[in-house]
Amino acid sequence: MRTGSKKVPGQAGRADRHDLYQRAVQNPEGDIEFICEIFREARGRDPLVLREDFCGTAYLSSEWARGDPRRRAIGIDTSEETLAWAREHNLEPAGEDVARRVELVQASVLDVAGPKVDLVCAMNFSYCLLPSREELQRYFRLVRQVLHDDGMFISELYGGTEAIVAGEEERECDGFTYHWEQECYNPITHEGVCHIHFSFPDGSRLDRAFSYDWRLWSIPEVRECLLEAGFSDIRVFWEQVDEEGTGTGQYLETTDEENQETWLVYIVASV
Numbered sequence: 001m002r003t004g005s006k007k008v009p010g011q012a013g014r015a016d017r018h019d020l021y022q023r024a025v026q027n028p029e030g031d032i033e034f035i036c037e038i039f040r041e042a043r044g045r046d047p048l049v050l051r052e053d054f055c056g057t058a059y060l061s062s063e064w065a066r067g068d069p070r071r072r073a074i075g076i077d078t079s080e081e082t083l084a085w086a087r088e089h090n091l092e093p094a095g096e097d098v099a100r101r102v103e104l105v106q107a108s109v110l111d112v113a114g115p116k117v118d119l120v121c122a123m124n125f126s127y128c129l130l131p132s133r134e135e136l137q138r139y140f141r142l143v144r145q146v147l148h149d150d151g152m153f154i155s156e157l158y159g160g161t162e163a164i165v166a167g168e169e170e171r172e173c174d175g176f177t178y179h180w181e182q183e184c185y186n187p188i189t190h191e192g193v194c195h196i197h198f199s200f201p202d203g204s205r206l207d208r209a210f211s212y213d214w215r216l217w218s219i220p221e222v223r224e225c226l227l228e229a230g231f232s233d234i235r236v237f238w239e240q241v242d243e244e245g246t247g248t249g250q251y252l253e254t255t256d257e258e259n260q261e262t263w264l265v266y267i268v269a270s271v
């Protein structure tokens, strides 16, 4: 992942890109509600230990620990700067008890082993940062190894007819605008370059706050690699959309869908 660092004027210059990212893109409450419901339904118990891969600011991990004093979380990310932000802005403000139950590890997900956990989560399409099938399979095998016998791996993936077209879309957030730009896409490799920008009411803009070199994996590729890694059951939960095609935050399990301009799914893989 590449990140922008140029000095910019106005509101953009005073903004914190990690804070904007969390507010624009993440919904840990929704993720936690979904994963707990799925896990309880399938396993008849509460999941307590979660590993958040590609954790970034560890927003999910800190909300996980904050939600129940029995819970623990491990966040894995390669970025020292982002993990430092996580400690200062998410873990320390949550209090000593929460911070103590969240361990942050600076490492590649391709290099970490144990300890055993109930759940591994990889949200916001993060394994699209692994460009080769060999790396994706290696990652899934490592995830499989750290899961308890009744563990689950839950990840998010996106796609659709617009996901492979260069362009920019924007969404209004509280006090700023979020921009998702797909700069280019190579149909031969399924790789592309995407950027997140933020703009503000005073006209200033935080250009390329985050940039990603993606391999846009498809659901069948992910499913095949998960099965090859030893997962036994792969389920797809499709985000429902309203009449305008906007995601509702409600997910239904399905095996057959019409393609959409953009779609979002949770993929649930069971040991």
Ligand SMILES: C[S@@+](CC[C@H](N)C(=O)[O-])C[C@H]1O[C@@H](n2cnc3c(N)ncnc32)[C@H](O)[C@@H]1O
Pocket: 001, 025, 026, 053, 054, 055, 056, 057, 076, 077, 078, 079, 082, 107, 108, 109, 110, 122, 123, 124, 125, 126, 129
């Ligand atoms: C798209 S962000 C995801 C942030 C957050 N998990 C979310 O759901 O929005 C990707 C994160 O993955 C991290 N990253 C990239 N390659 C990684 C790797 N091989 N192992 C662990 N973290 C990695 C980056 O530093 C970045 O924080």
